[in-house]
Amino acid sequence: MKKVLFVMDSLDPGLSIEHQLHLIHRQLDPDADTYLKLLNYDSLFLQQLNKHIHILLPISHIISSARKDTHFPRGWRFSMKSRPVPLHIRKAYYNYPTIVRLYWQYISRGVPKSHIHYDEAISLSAGIPSFYLRDKVKAEKKIYYFPVRQFQQVAAPIVEQLSQQDFIYTASKSMYRELKANNLQVKYYADPYYHESLYRVLQLLDAKRYHPRCLSILSANNLQNKKHIEEFIRMSIYLVKQNTPFRWYFYGDNQNETIIREELKTHQLEDHVVFIGDIANVFQYLETADVYVEWEKHSSIYFEAITLQKPIIDMKNESFDHNHILPKGWCNIVQAIKSIKKI
Structure with a gap:
């Protein structure tokens, strides 16, 4: 048997x-x-x-x-x-x-x-x-x-x-x-x-709570190339120009993190971005996030964002046009969240 x-x-x-x-x-x-x-x-x-x-x-x-x-x-x-x-x-x-x-x-x-x-x-x-x-x-x-x-x-x-x-x-x-x-x-x-x-x-991890009037964004720290970094910087600059208080949280490690930090410093965006490091339990950050943005499938929590019913922006399905206009999906989601939270 x-x-x-x-x-x-x-x-x-x-x-x-x-x-x-x-x-x-x-x-x-x-x-x-x-x-x-x-x-x-x-x-x-x-x-x-x-x-x-x-x-x-x-x-x-x-x-x-x-x-x-x-x-x-x-x-x-x-x-x-x-x-x-x-x-x-x-x-x-x-x-x-x-x-x-x-x-x-x-x-x-x-x-x-x-x-x-x-x-x-x-x-x-x-x-x-x-x-x-x-x-x-x-x-x-x-x-x-x-x-x-x-x-x-x-x-x-x-x-x-x-x-x-x-x-x-x-x-x-x-x-x-x-x-x-x-x-x-x-x-x-x-x-x-x-x-x-x-x-x-x-609920097993006491992650730092975000400010309730601040737009909170979560992404994997896996921006792999210059195009990804440029897209991220452009989206961040857009939020600053819109006078939208925000914190963009990145989980995980990335060999390009030094380059990203230099770009943030150049555009005076350091106070808006938090690198939370290579942590195993990222789900409380996801639960309190207003939107999940994804560039690569590596270290993805796309399915978990769907499960927790979070707005998702998949940058592989979004694009900037030749005039560098932001992706329509990104703008629509941000405006909807701002309206709900009355930022």
């Missing part, structure tokens, strides 16, 4: 219980011998599962001691202890993922490898469950779920170690396009809980 393993964190702050049960049922094969390994023991969650699922010791049960004993398999006797994962580590995956990687390195030496060889193993939560699947499980096929959009620096530890038969499921069309463009084994799935998860995640 086919053996399938689910690995997940029932206390994942980005996923509701209903969402997690939905993911389980999405992958559940009634003809398979199914096993479940949680990050921490959760009796209330286990009560809601199919009784035919085999429940394994949680990942948090680590080896506390080992001694030779000929009466035990392989001549060793192991003692286990529970080390519950703190809530701030769970939150850190969405805000400061490097902390989670370091935490996994710290505890992984005490986490025993799986003694069962599975036909298929699936992590339904990202973070520590996906690291456990990557490092501690033997399976013919490994499947990694990313229920919420993650950027390259977060996904890289998993993406870079995919075997030929492994693949990733993502509920974000933005993430799917980015991974697909890099020829990775990725599949998109429509998730009815995606909107809910975005709101759960954006």
